[in-house]
Amino acid sequence: MPTAQFKREADMLAPIAKQAAQLMPGSSNTFFEVQTTSGVPDIVFCDFNKSAVKRRKASGKSFITDLSDMCVTLALKNVDTETVTAPALAERLPWSAKYISSTVLPRLAEHGHVERERRGHWRLVSKFESLARRTCTIEVKIRDWRSGYGQALRHGTSADEAWLVLDCAFGGPASAHEEWFQRAGVGLATLHATEGINRVVAPKARKRAQSVYRELLAERAANLYVEGKVSDSIGLVFGADLTTSTGPDPRRPSGGVLHSGRGAAR
Template structure:
């Protein structure tokens, strides 16, 4: 069963090439073939992430993580900076601001201030001079970004690499195969980006290692859209 979650409206309008719209059925068919999609498949179109706007994001295997996030009864995080701080702490052990400041590119005082505010909000738990992340405050499910292109595989690959910073996997879907398909295939394998021609996978999508803060923030944006759908969040 496919459940579509509309994304929040944005000011202005995005140019949509007519030919790329021909790939809409193929994007859905490819999403249905993803691991875990048979149990639950949520799709969102024109998703604005921390970097770039993906044509379609498929979210699968939401089960326990979605339930745990809902049970926290906390509003979605509203900024990438807050998500980065939350993601830097562990839910299993106490970390100190000094140990995560350099990883985040923040001063120790900045981390202390943000972590204290996030602990007040319920996203972190203060433990002495350190903090740990609240159980359930984690990325929901697995997210796969799909980018539709007529034949511009280079442009698609560049965009997919940006999506891979905030999705678990990213792929490019072409309407027409490139002439040098074997060479192109090797490029995508090298960068661990999926490649499909219409609804046929040429390079299967692989799970990557997205930036923890960006991944959590993208998940919180998804959760926000989920909550705004009364039929799902009731």
């Protein structure tokens, strides 16, 4: 039986983050535990449009981190008329006109994104601008490649590229199913403790310009970036804090790392 290079998935995070360019060439910022609409990838690489992020921050507008807010924002951007009503938005979206008019639009107005032109008619204060040039999600597993494949596939709906990275000791079974990854457009790579990342299957770039799911992930990552954070909240897994087995946890750069908790390699 192969010997795992890593004791826990958390032990793989820092080595992958340090070699980000192997998975997404070019400059990028690294984040952890950023929620998508279909789960929480272990790592997100984001190549920000720094000028757009700076303009957003200077404008005083908040980052759009709620799904319904993002859907309404993009719907407003794509309408042909100068203003639009909640019932007209409801025809395009999976929310009622009442919810849009009583909750979503007032919240967007409070955060500086929309304004009411006249009774019942709303418009964007300024054209929505994507904050990311490129996004990439990474799912990390020790050996459970089938589960990782499914998660990477789901997370990929929110990103331009998606990867599954496995402990190199257990990469064989996944590599034997390369066609799965090729058909799905999901990247496959393995990680060695000293030799680093080995790309097995390259992902298919699938930029979704103005996709609700992509833009929501970019906004959530940008919110962390501006706040000087690298990770969203880290949840427990069956009551255990699955942090690193040794060394610092990159999700907790300020310290307070606990090398406790249970958690077999998966």
